[in-house]
Amino acid sequence: MIKFIEHIGRYFIMLQKMLEKFTKFDVLRKLILREIDDLIISSLGIVSLISFFVGGVVAIQTAINMENPLLPRYLVGFATRQTMILEFAPTFISIIMAGKVGSFITSSIGTMRVTEQIDALEVMGVNTYNYLIFPKIIAMTIYPFIIVISMFLGIFGGYFACVTGGFTTHTDFIDGLQLDFVPFHLNYAFIKTFLFAMILATIPSYHGFFMKGGALEVGKASTTSFVWTSVAIIIMNSFVTNLLLT
Amino acid sequence: MIEVTKLSKKFNDTYVLKEVSTNFEKGKTNLIIGESGSGKTVFLKCILGLFSPASGEIIYNKTPLSKMSSKERTMLRKDMGMVFQGSALFDSMTVEENIMFPMKMFTNDHIDEIRDRANIVIKRVNLINANKKFPSEISGGMKKRVAIARAIIMYPNYLFCDEPNSGLDPNTAILIDNLIQEITKEYQITTVINTHDMNSVMEIGEKIIFLESGEKKWEGTNKDIFNTDNKSISNFVYSSELFKKVRKIYVKENK
Ligand SMILES: Nc1ncnc2c1ncn2[C@@H]1O[C@H](COP(=O)(O)OP(=O)(O)OP(=O)(O)O)[C@@H](O)[C@H]1O
Numbered sequence: 267m268i269k270f271i272e273h274i275g276r277y278f279i280m281l282q283k284m285l286e287k288f289t290k291f292d293v294l295r296k297l298i299l300r301e302i303d304d305l306i307i308s309s310l311g312i313v314s315l316i317s318f319f320v321g322g323v324v325a326i327q328t329a330i331n332m333e334n335p336l337l338p339r340y341l342v343g344f345a346t347r348q349t350m351i352l353e354f355a356p357t358f359i360s361i362i363m364a365g366k367v368g369s370f371i372t373s374s375i376g377t378m379r380v381t382e383q384i385d386a387l388e389v390m391g392v393n394t395y396n397y398l399i400f401p402k403i404i405a406m407t408i409y410p411f412i413i414v415i416s417m418f419l420g421i422f423g424g425y426f427a428c429v430t431g432g433f434t435t436h437t438d439f440i441d442g443l444q445l446d447f448v449p450f451h452l453n454y455a456f457i458k459t460f461l462f463a464m465i466l467a468t469i470p471s472y473h474g475f476f477m478k479g480g481a482l483e484v485g486k487a488s489t490t491s492f493v494w495t496s497v498a499i500i501i502m503n504s505f506v507t508n509l510l511l512t
Numbered sequence: 513m514i515e516v517t518k519l520s521k522k523f524n525d526t527y528v529l530k531e532v533s534t535n536f537e538k539g540k541t542n543l544i545i546g547e548s549g550s551g552k553t554v555f556l557k558c559i560l561g562l563f564s565p566a567s568g569e570i571i572y573n574k575t576p577l578s579k580m581s582s583k584e585r586t587m588l589r590k591d592m593g594m595v596f597q598g599s600a601l602f603d604s605m606t607v608e609e610n611i612m613f614p615m616k617m618f619t620n621d622h623i624d625e626i627r628d629r630a631n632i633v634i635k636r637v638n639l640i641n642a643n644k645k646f647p648s649e650i651s652g653g654m655k656k657r658v659a660i661a662r663a664i665i666m667y668p669n670y671l672f673c674d675e676p677n678s679g680l681d682p683n684t685a686i687l688i689d690n691l692i693q694e695i696t697k698e699y700q701i702t703t704v705i706n707t708h709d710m711n712s713v714m715e716i717g718e719k720i721i722f723l724e725s726g727e728k729k730w731e732g733t734n735k736d737i738f739n740t741d742n743k744s745i746s747n748f749v750y751s752s753e754l755f756k757k758v759r760k761i762y763v764k765e766n767k
């Protein structure tokens with residue numbers, strides 16, 4: 267427990283130190299562009315693939331489980347939309363990203379730690395927190411963009427599976443999509459997404475930064491980082507949901 | 513000139529450095545020797561300010577490190593170069609980018625000027641045809657050269673090298689040692705080198721500090737080492753038969 271509080275304290279000190287002395291703008295800009303490439307662009311493929319197919323499966327499952335003929339078929343579209351926007355795209359994809367982006371961040375910073383590259387930066391007088399973590403945070407501010415794509419492809423996947431599989435008609439599905447749309451749900455989803463993005467950028471950085479040991483420990487740190495990042499996302503999710511939706 | 517007074521460092525209640533005092537002069541190659549685990553790297557990192565000591569003081573040109581403001585520390589950092597045990601090159605950058613990095617980071621010089629300066633130090637360390645290569649594509653000896661070039665591009669007053677020739681063949685090791693010594697003389701740098709290589713001790717040991725389990729057990733020059741009857745250092749130096757013979761001959765010749 268004391269260990270845990272120590273970690274939390276060190277995590278916030280890390281964030282504070284990150285903002286103390288800024289890296290030269292020219293250098294920072296290049297770093298941010300590289301992080302966007304590494305963290306955002308390179309995740310588009312896997313996110314699209316997963317969203318499309320999970321969207322399809324969610325829609326088919328809903329359709330199959332609605333055996334009662336009294337239930338209108340347009341509910342399939344409605345359920346798909348709600349699932350995708352409220353939970354699947356923001357939360358589920360973020361947990362997948364904790365595995366992909368998170369372990370990438372931990373292992374790349376961790377490798378720099380064990381090969382003394384972080385020490386080398388520090389000796390030169392670089393604010394290593396700012397140099398290594400800040401660009402990741404900025405890059406992750408466009409993470410909601412990935413989630414928009416995931417929502418869209420998830421719903422499209424649902425539509426595609428239902429219409430081609432003969433579970434609903436085109437009109438039924440579209441009617442369902444338009445049913446009872448609450449704009450606040452989108453706000454809720456994006457507030458969540460933004461908070462998850464900050465978690466995804468900082469917790470894995472922390473685990474990389476403060477790891478000790480050699481190459482083997484880099485692997486272990488990535489695993490620990492994945493566990494804690496997912497836990498943080500889940501806790502943040504229930505917290506935000508309680509705060510905004512109830 | 514760097515003065516170290518009664519420097520101690522502990523990790524979780526075990527002392528790895530115990531009250532080490534010494535000083536390092538300008539324009540000299542100062543060596544820290546000792547067995548693996550004797551505390552050389554920790555000592556160097558304390559001097560650099562990467563570790564904060566449990567007690568004791570490190571004084572750079574009359575200013576104690578612990579009394580420096582963060583601005584003064586940053587200024588000092590720009591005046592230091594460090595060659596790490598494993599070279600610590602940035603793997604995401606080419607050789608040339610690695611060497612130019614400190615200048616890009618801390619000066620507003622035009623890229624052409626920076627490149628010119630990089631080429632001067634690249635030539636100085638005899639790196640040929642490696643500018644566009646990545647660290648993973650060059651040999652260990654070349655990595656050391658890149659690390660030295662990166663350490664001296666800002667023309668620092670202090671140069672620190674952690675085992676600059678470990679993992680190199682004897683010829684390359686001597687070349688790297690001599691390179692460091694020449695640079696030290698040429699730019700009048702205060703150089704501190706960690707090593708456990710007896711060849712380095714003999715070649716460039718203008719001042720030698722011997723550490724054993726975190727304590728300074730001996731201090732002197734490479735000439736003194738043959739004449740001392742200090743037990744600890746004799747055990748370290750004459751662990752090889754070759755050096756026992758060298759000592760016999762040396763003592764005979766100098767009678
Ligand atoms: N970060 C650390 N945390 C805890 N103990 C450490 C740490 N760094 C070093 N030590 C301990 O301090 C002692 C001295 O280590 P150091 O790395 O200085 O040895 P060294 O003389 O440089 O050895 P080598 O020649 O193998 O590089 C060792 O016993 C090591 O276990």
Ligand SMILES: [Mg+2]
Nearest residue numbers: 552553597674
């Ligand atoms: Mg060492």
